[in-house]
Amino acid sequence: MPLHHWLALIASxxxxxxxxxxxxAAIRAGKLPETGTGLVIPLIFGLALIVIWEVVTRGASVSPxxxxxxxxxxxxxxxxxxxxxxxxxxxxxxxxxPGYVIGxxxxxxxxxxxxxxxxxxxxxxxxxxxxxxxPIIGIAxxxxxxxxxxxxxxxxxxxxxxxxxxxxxxxxGLNAASTIERDLMSTYAASYxxxxxxxxxxxxxxxxxxxxxxxxxxxxxxxxxxxFFGTPVVGMGFRISTGVGRLAIDLVWAEIAxxxxxxxxxxxxIALIERGVTFWHPSVRGGRT
Numbered sequence: 001m002p003l004h005h006w007l008a009l010i011a012s013x014x015x016x017x018x019x020x021x022x023x024x025a026a027i028r029a030g031k032l033p034e035t036g037t038g039l040v041i042p043l044i045f046g047l048a049l050i051v052i053w054e055v056v057t058r059g060a061s062v063s064p065x066x067x068x069x070x071x072x073x074x075x076x077x078x079x080x081x082x083x084x085x086x087x088x089x090x091x092x093x094x095x096x097x098p099g100y101v102i103g104x105x106x107x108x109x110x111x112x113x114x115x116x117x118x119x120x121x122x123x124x125x126x127x128x129x130x131x132x133x134x135p136i137i138g139i140a141x142x143x144x145x146x147x148x149x150x151x152x153x154x155x156x157x158x159x160x161x162x163x164x165x166x167x168x169x170x171x172x173g174l175n176a177a178s179t180i181e182r183d184l185m186s187t188y189a190a191s192y193x194x195x196x197x198x199x200x201x202x203x204x205x206x207x208x209x210x211x212x213x214x215x216x217x218x219x220x221x222x223x224x225x226x227x228f229f230g231t232p233v234v235g236m237g238f239r240i241s242t243g244v245g246r247l248a249i250d251l252v253w254a255e256i257a258x259x260x261x262x263x264x265x266x267x268x269x270i271a272l273i274e275r276g277v278t279f280w281h282p283s284v285r286g287g288r289t
Contacts, residue, residue, distance in 0.1 A: 002059060005055050005058070005059030006059075008051075008055055009051075009052055009055045009056070009059075012048055012051040012052065012055070013048055013052065015048075016044050016045060016047070016048035017048075019044055020041050020044055020045060023040060023041060023044075024041060050070050053069070053070050054069050054070050054071060057069040057070075064249060064250065065247050065249055066249075067249075068249055068250040068253060072250050073250050073253045073254055073257065075250075076250040076251055076253075076254050077254040077257065080251060080254060083239070083251075084254060084255065084258050086234050087234055087235050087236045087238070087239050087255060087258070088236070088258055088262065090151060090231075090232070090234045090235040090236075091154070091220075091223050091224060091227065091235045091236040091237065091259075092220065092223070092236075092262050094151040094154075094155070095151045095154035095155045095158060095223040095226075095235075096155075096158055096219045096220050096223045096266075098151075098155045098158075099154070099155035099156065099157070099158025099159045099162065099219060099222075099223070100158055100162055100215060100216070100219040102155070102159050103158060103159040103160070103161070103162030103163040103166065103215065103219075104162055104163075104166045104211070104212060104215055106159070106163055106166075107162065107163045107164065107165070107166025107167040107170065107211070108166055108170050108208065110163075110167055111166070111167045111170035111171045111174065112170070112174070112196070114167075114171060115171060115174045115175075116192075121171060124167070125168065125171060128164045128167045128168045128171075129164075129168060131160075131164045136157065136161060136221070136222050136225050136226070137225065139157055139160055139161075140153075140157050140222075140225055140226040140228070140229045141229045141230075143156040143157045143160070143226065144226065144229045144230045149230040149231055149232060150231075150232060153226065153230070154222075154223045154226045154227060154231070154235075155223075157222045157223065157225075157226040158218075158219045158222050158223055158226075160222075161215070161218045161219065161221075161222040162215040162218060162219055162222075165211045165214050165215055165218070166208070166211040166212075166215060168211075169207045169208060169210055169211035169214075170204060170207060170208055170211065172204075172207055173203065173204025173205070173206070173207025173208055174200050174201075174203075174204050176200075176203045176204055176206075176207065177199050177200050177203040181199055181203075182195065182199070185198070185199055205274075205277060205278045206274075206278055209270065209273075209274040209277070209278060212270050212274075213267055213270050213271065213274070216263065216266045216267045216270055217263055217267065220259060220262065220263045220266070223236075223237070224236050224237040224240070224259060225237060227241070228240075228241050236255050236258065236259055239251065239252075239255050240252050240255050240256070243255070
């Protein structure tokens with residue numbers, strides 16, 4: 001790689017490092033607000049990594065079949081917006097969202113039902129932990145055989161992947177309320193439903209949102225991997241699989257970028273809702289100080 005490429009690489013990294021260090025010091029000293037300003041640090045770090053990626057791939061003449069430059073990926077992204085949007089709708093809107101909602105709601109309801117029976121709780125928790133460890137590559141082909149090649153089979157995979165994390169976390173969260181708090185509700189002659197709605201479910205809120213955040217990433221991964229085993233000629237997983245076969249690696253990276261943006265946005269929305277709902281929790285209150 002030519003010398004000027006190395007100099008650009010070192011300069012960009014040094015600038016990003018010094019800028020982030022000074023910004024972090026200003027935030028710690030209270031000179032700048034953490035809300036909003038703290039987002040600049042990961043943005044600068046990410047831009048520095050992209051610059052390094054661009055300089056290394058261009059300067060070292062890395063084959064685009066192995067690793068295309070970010071500029072080449074951006075060009076392909078801009079030229080393939082129609083394809084990328086159709087794939088996004090097929091995978092995220094049609095498969096991830098329905099499967100995520102069904103799996104999380106079903107896991108929550110089953111956890112509430114199981115919580116009333118110590119026998120079911122003792123029996124289903126090991127099964128839930130076992131099912132959570134099952135590899136998606138073994139579930140996806142079965143779901144495709146059962147539900148066909150369209151989005152229904154991908155949504156079924158998402159349901160299977162999100163149900164058990166929600167079940168396990170909710171059951172654990174329903175037991176988070178202390179004995180003293182439960183005794184206080186009994187002293188007030190509260191019914192099971194009143195205790196559940198006013199004490200136990202609010203106490204389980206952090207656990208439930210933890211499962212929602214975990215499932216937001218699992219759902220997208222599950223839908224994409226499931227498309228490797230059969231899908232119509234559209235979808236993120238389909239495009240990644242066929243793109244690798246056609247050596248269209250820039251298109252593959254464009255699909256990965258779409259998946260990363262969608263997954264991050266999905267996670268961020270759930271995290272924002274969590275901050276509003278569980279504002280009383282120490283983790284949220286600590287994040288606001």
